[in-house]
Amino acid sequence: MNPIVWVGGSLREPGQPVIAATDHGFTVGDGVFETLAVRDGVPFALSRHLARLAYSADRIGLPAPDGGAIREGIAAVLDAGTGSVSRLRVTVTSGDGPMGSARGDGPPTVVVTGVDALRPRQCRAVRAPWKRNERSAIAGVKSTSYAENAVIVEYARSKGADEAILANTYGNLCEGTASNVFVEVGGEIVTPPLASGCLAGITRGLALEWAVRAALPVRVAAPGELTMAVLDQAIAGEAHLAVTSSTRGVQHVSSLDGTDLAPGQLLRELSAVYELRAERETDPPVPSRR
Numbered sequence: 001m002n003p004i005v006w007v008g009g010s011l012r013e014p015g016q017p018v019i020a021a022t023d024h025g026f027t028v029g030d031g032v033f034e035t036l037a038v039r040d041g042v043p044f045a046l047s048r049h050l051a052r053l054a055y056s057a058d059r060i061g062l063p064a065p066d067g068g069a070i071r072e073g074i075a076a077v078l079d080a081g082t083g084s085v086s087r088l089r090v091t092v093t094s095g096d097g098p099m100g101s102a103r104g105d106g107p108p109t110v111v112v113t114g115v116d117a118l119r120p121r122q123c124r125a126v127r128a129p130w131k132r133n134e135r136s137a138i139a140g141v142k143s144t145s146y147a148e149n150a151v152i153v154e155y156a157r158s159k160g161a162d163e164a165i166l167a168n169t170y171g172n173l174c175e176g177t178a179s180n181v182f183v184e185v186g187g188e189i190v191t192p193p194l195a196s197g198c199l200a201g202i203t204r205g206l207a208l209e210w211a212v213r214a215a216l217p218v219r220v221a222a223p224g225e226l227t228m229a230v231l232d233q234a235i236a237g238e239a240h241l242a243v244t245s246s247t248r249g250v251q252h253v254s255s256l257d258g259t260d261l262a263p264g265q266l267l268r269e270l271s272a273v274y275e276l277r278a279e280r281e282t283d284p285p286v287p288s289r290r
Contacts, residue, residue: 004080004114006073011080023109025093028101029145031109032056036088037119037246042282043074043088044246048202050090051286056141057092062108065092073112085114087247091144120162123243124255125176127231128152128164132174134197142199149177160258163243165231168197173226179243180204182250183230184264188217195223203244206284207274214273216266231256240264242271250274 002014012018025031034049043049050067057065070090078085089112096106130152138145156164156177165181168174175181175198182191182204189211192198211218233239234256240263241253250271252263 004077004085006076006112008110009069009073011076018111019109020096022096022099022104023093024095024097024103025091025109025144027097027099029143029147030060030097030103031091031093031144032060032062032142033089033091033144034142035246036090038078038086038088038114039278039282041078041083043078044278044282045202045206045284046071046074047283047286048205049246052142052200052202053090053092056143059141060138060143062092062094065090065108065110070110070112073110074114077112077114081114081116084116086119087115087117089113089115093144117247120248120251122254123163123179123248123251124161125163125165125241125243125253126156126159126161126257127228128155128166128177130166131171132166132168132197134168134170134174134195136197139197140194140199152177161255163253165256167228170224171228172196172224173228173230174198176243176245179245179248182207182242182244182267182270183226183234183239184242184266185230185233185239187266188219189266189270190219190221190226192226193220193223196226201244201246203246203249203274205287206277207244207250207270209284209287210273210277211270214269216270216273218270234261235259237262240267242267249278 005012007018037044091111093109094103097104152164163176174196180201
């Protein structure tokens with residue numbers, strides 16, 4: 001199917017231009033976005049995605065996106081797709097701007113796109129030779145400035161993989177290019193803390209919450225606890241890996257740096273718990289901030 005596109009209150013025809021050549025999201029990547037899975041025609045965890053979109057916008061100094069308008073756009077895209085849409089993307093940019101880093105005064109650009117995209121069936125990962133800067137101005141922001149990730153994914157593809165796992169500048173385990181990482185080691189499941197510079201993934205958060213409710217031994221690692229050496233443990237069979245994202249769910253890492261990895265029993269249970277809860281609870285409430 002052609003992408004179904006909604007911009008500024010209306011659906012657009014396939015191939016119709018929707019972004020101005022001077023849009024700051026196009027010229028300098030000045031924007032934020034969210035990618036959502038669609039389960040049985042329903043956008044999964046929509047409230048949490050909109051909350052994170054607002055957080056990302058606030059972090060880079062953009063006005064709060066109009067959540068009501070975005071929900072209308074999503075509904076229009078899903079209706080036009082007549083059940084064929086499996087993935088949604090919401091993109092918000094700062095709008096028209098000058099040829100430089102400084103923003104203009106125009107209203108933001110809001111785009112909702114729907115496609116029929118297959119869920120990744122497996123995760124084959126490599127270690128990235130670059131590091132994530134946990135002190136970056138956009139650390140933890142779902143930003144459209146994605147060239148860094150594009151370069152790293154192309155590196156992974158050149159190695160026969162589809163994901164790359166990064167350390168932060170301290171050499172600690174951080175995240176994948178489009179996923180969070182969970183490690184089964186020592187009879188428990190641990191994941192890097194947000195202080196590592198990783199994104200506060202929606203699936204990451206739900207996996208942690210639902211695992212606790214299911215009495216699985218899961219926790220967020222202390223800063224500096226998970227170094228990249230844990231990947232050597234995985235290759236040696238002393239640990240197990242999974243990645244989480246909206247499109248992958250909780251997915252076993254089947255190979256790392258060309259070595260096949262066995263799945264961990266606890267991570268298998270976590271994946272099953274996540275899928276069951278996701279089927280029952282399509283829009284989990286946004287946690288209150290304290």
